[in-house]
Amino acid sequence: MRPFAYERADAAGAAATLVAERPDAAYFAGGTNLVDLMKLGVTSPGLLVDVSRLPYGEIEHRDDGGVLIGATVRNAELAGDRGIRERFPLLSQALLAGASGQLRSVATTAGNLLQRTRCVYFQDVSKPCNKREPGSGCPAIEGAHRELGVLGTSEHCVATHPSDMAVALVALDAVAHVRSAAGATRVVPVEELYLLPGATPQRETVLERGDLITAVELPPPPSGAAMRYRKVRDRWSYAFALVSVAVLVRVADDGTLDEVRIALGGMAPRPWRARAAEELLRAQRPTEELARAAAEAELAAARPLPENTFKLELARDLIVAEIRGLVAGEENR
Ligand SMILES: Cc1cc2nc3c(=O)[nH]c(=O)nc-3n(C[C@H](O)[C@H](O)[C@H](O)COP(=O)(O)OP(=O)(O)OC[C@H]3O[C@@H](n4cnc5c(N)ncnc54)[C@H](O)[C@@H]3O)c2cc1C
Numbered sequence: 001m002r003p004f005a006y007e008r009a010d011a012a013g014a015a016a017t018l019v020a021e022r023p024d025a026a027y028f029a030g031g032t033n034l035v036d037l038m039k040l041g042v043t044s045p046g047l048l049v050d051v052s053r054l055p056y057g058e059i060e061h062r063d064d065g066g067v068l069i070g071a072t073v074r075n076a077e078l079a080g081d082r083g084i085r086e087r088f089p090l091l092s093q094a095l096l097a098g099a100s101g102q103l104r105s106v107a108t109t110a111g112n113l114l115q116r117t118r119c120v121y122f123q124d125v126s127k128p129c130n131k132r133e134p135g136s137g138c139p140a141i142e143g144a145h146r147e148l149g150v151l152g153t154s155e156h157c158v159a160t161h162p163s164d165m166a167v168a169l170v171a172l173d174a175v176a177h178v179r180s181a182a183g184a185t186r187v188v189p190v191e192e193l194y195l196l197p198g199a200t201p202q203r204e205t206v207l208e209r210g211d212l213i214t215a216v217e218l219p220p221p222p223s224g225a226a227m228r229y230r231k232v233r234d235r236w237s238y239a240f241a242l243v244s245v246a247v248l249v250r251v252a253d254d255g256t257l258d259e260v261r262i263a264l265g266g267m268a269p270r271p272w273r274a275r276a277a278e279e280l281l282r283a284q285r286p287t288e289e290l291a292r293a294a295a296e297a298e299l300a301a302a303r304p305l306p307e308n309t310f311k312l313e314l315a316r317d318l319i320v321a322e323i324r325g326l327v328a329g330e331e332n333r
């Protein structure tokens with residue numbers, strides 16, 4: 001048992017000062033990931049600064065159709081929000097595909113975005129891991145990597161980002177509102193929040209010490225768009241994605257796609273926006289052949305390992321199936 005201090009913050013400034021001043025301090029929200037990692041010895045903060053009571057617990061639907069989701073809104077509340085279910089169904093579907101009812105009732109929006117990889121070596125402190133201990137090596141490349149990444153990985157780390165919600169947010173062009181330790185605010189597209197591992201897999205996001213996520217903002221969805229989140233996993237609950245896909249399309253009167261957005265989960269160190277595939281599909285009739293060619297173009301840059309090569313076929317077939325289904329009007333399958 002390692003002792004640690006706990007402070008409940010009632011203002012963002014005080015919370016940020018506490019975390020900025022102590023290198024071993026960490027924000028604590030629902031604690032569903034952080035406390036697990038503390039129990040495993042992966043991280044040992046000397047001070048937990050509880051931000052769950054900060055005034056970021058509202059879901060604000062705006063007149064223009066956009067939504068501001070407070071950082072401490074619980075995943076269950078967000079998934080069940082009527083406006084989210086009706087106008088951003090893929091976000092609700094992604095949340096409900098993650099964790100369990102109990103966990104979702106505690107887990108928060110910001111905590112979900114910043115949860116850590118589920119790579120088994122990262123979670124086992126008796127093993128080397130470049131992300132946990134820079135320079136120690138990446139045993140996953142020669143070892144257990146079936147669940148790990150095929151896109152955007154490096155020779156130093158092949159971990160995947162585990163969040164379902166983040167994949168949905170990337171497809172929805174969401175941005176995170178960030179408050180720095182000094183009180184300055186900025187907006188970061190969720191897609192750009194995460195760094196690819198390169199030679200420094202220990203650096204996972206663009207956030208600096210003391211940066212606090214205060215909200216996530218959804219721009220208004222394109223009117224008339226259809227969207228869906230689909231997740232393939234080893235079992236129905238309590239399992240992370242082998243591959244997931246968030247797709248949003250809108251079919252114009254002439255049968256071409258005038259909006260198409262695709263994001264993949266379980267494939268990369270960050271939610272992966274499939275821009276090459278989108279480019280090939282945009283302003284075209286979404287035939288099965290074209291959807292397949294678009295998926296293959298996206299996956300051409302993949303670097304699979306022996307045990308996760310199956311993800312390429314799975315991702316391709318998911319993209320094709322979801323585009324076909326959405327174009328055919330099967331929104332609630
Ligand atoms: C058994 C199990 C199964 C799961 N299955 C899934 C799944 O299938 N899909 C999925 O997506 N997730 C899954 N999860 C993960 C779960 O969604 C996350 O644990 C949860 O979303 C984390 O939210 P939290 O509020 O508890 O974060 P915490 O554990 O409190 O924090 C996580 C990280 O975020 C930081 N943080 C928190 N709030 C802020 C803030 N406002 N600003 C800056 N930093 C902050 C913390 O310092 C910490 O580093 C599973 C978890 C478990 C235990």
Ligand code: SF4
Pocket residue numbers: 117119120121122128129130131132137138139140141148156157158159201
């Ligand atoms: S894949 Fe990344 S997290 Fe997993 S062992 Fe390798 S360096 Fe560590």
